[in-house]
Amino acid sequence: MADDAPAPPKINTSVPHPARIYDYLLGGKDNFEADRKVAEATVAASPGVLQGVRDNRAFLGRAVRFLAEQGIGQFLDIGTGIPTQGNTHEVAQAVNPAARVVYVDNDPIVMAHARALLRSTPEGRTAYIEADLRDPDSILDHPDTLATLDFTEPIAIVIVGTLMYVDDKEDAFGVVKRYTDAVVPGSHLAITHVTADFEPESLEAFAEAYNSTHEMLTLRTRAEIMRFFDGFELVEPGMVGLSQWRPAPGEDSYRRTHGAYGAVGRKL
Ligand code: SAM
Known part of the structure; x- marks a missing residue:
């Protein structure tokens, strides 16, 4: 998004936002000067971040x-x-056209784009809610959630690249438990999370650069990330560096340096 284009309401373009920093790192255009500054500082501090977001x-x-x-x-x-x-929804509905998806994000820019994108999907299969993940009731009790998802059947809770924005003072583990408690056995939880376990110096420099203007990001260890899966059994290959989790044929799974873990668990 060009800086001279009108921003959607409620956007403070002078404050960096995780959605737009990530967008810039992925090569997108929906970002502003404040986001680009943080993104560029993280790349300078830890060049592996570009591979990490991919x-x-x-x-x-x-x-x-x-x-x-x-x-x-x-x-x-x-x-x-x-x-x-x-x-x-595109990936899930390519496998199962009847798959239903509720999206949640707290960035109004995400909302604006998602609305446009979802107009092209079949009515009732995909919903979008602007809400804060730290307020589970606002998501679990939202009429669009209840109209789209059936909580008596298994649900996959997908929280990818996001839990590092909730710190321990905000009770990240208690927040996730509210979601995992709301779903039936056989449901799944997919998480990725940044960590300094593999490359401490590089990841600490990354986090310092990311948090230089606003404290946003928390690094967690493997043991800490495992706590989110309390009551879940991890599917193979367990919690591993991102590129090592079920790589597609021909994908490079042998990188030993990682900035994040990925795992999928099944509720017992
Ligand atoms: N899940 C996507 C992926 O992996 O490609 C996007 C990950 S992006 C790094 C993190 C997203 O989490 C951003 O879109 C950001 O707006 C959202 N986010 C951060 N904190 C949030 C919160 N408290 N509530 C809802 N969304 C949040």
Whole structure:
């Protein structure tokens, strides 16, 4: 989005926002000077971030396809991001045209794009809610959620590239538990999360650059990220570096340096 284009209402373009920083790192145009500054600082501090965001987006696609192939027909995708290639409903509905998706994000720019994109999808199969993941009631009790998802059947909760924006003071683990408690056994949880476990220096420099203007991002260890899966059994290959999670044939799965973990679990 060019800086001279009118911004959607409620957008403060002088404050960097995770959705637009991520968009810039993925090569998108829906970002402003404040977002670009933070994104460029993170790349300067930790050049691997560019590969990391691509790995994250690729994990999302593989995880959603895997879940749809397992017969999961309902998705609650929290922290959707600005629509780009391989959005959750496109991947899921390519496997199962009847798959239903509720998207949630707190960035009004995401909302504006998502509305336009969803106009082209069949009525009732995909919904979009502008809400804050730290307020689970506003999402779980939302009329569009209840009209789209059937909570008596398994649901995949997808929180990819997003939990690092909720810190421990905001009770990140308690927040996720509210979602996982709301779904029946056989439901799934897909998470990616930045970590300094593999490359401490590079990732700490990344987090410092990311948080230089506004404190936004929390790095977590493997043990901490595992806590989100309390009551879930991880599917193979467990919690691994992003490119090592069920790589598609021909994809490079052998990178040993990672900035994030990815995992999918099944509710027991
Ligand atoms: N899930 C997408 C993916 O992996 O490609 C997008 C990830 S993007 C890095 C993180 C997204 O989380 C952004 O779109 C941001 O607006 C959203 N987000 C951050 N904090 C949030 C919150 N408290 N409530 C809802 N969405 C949030």
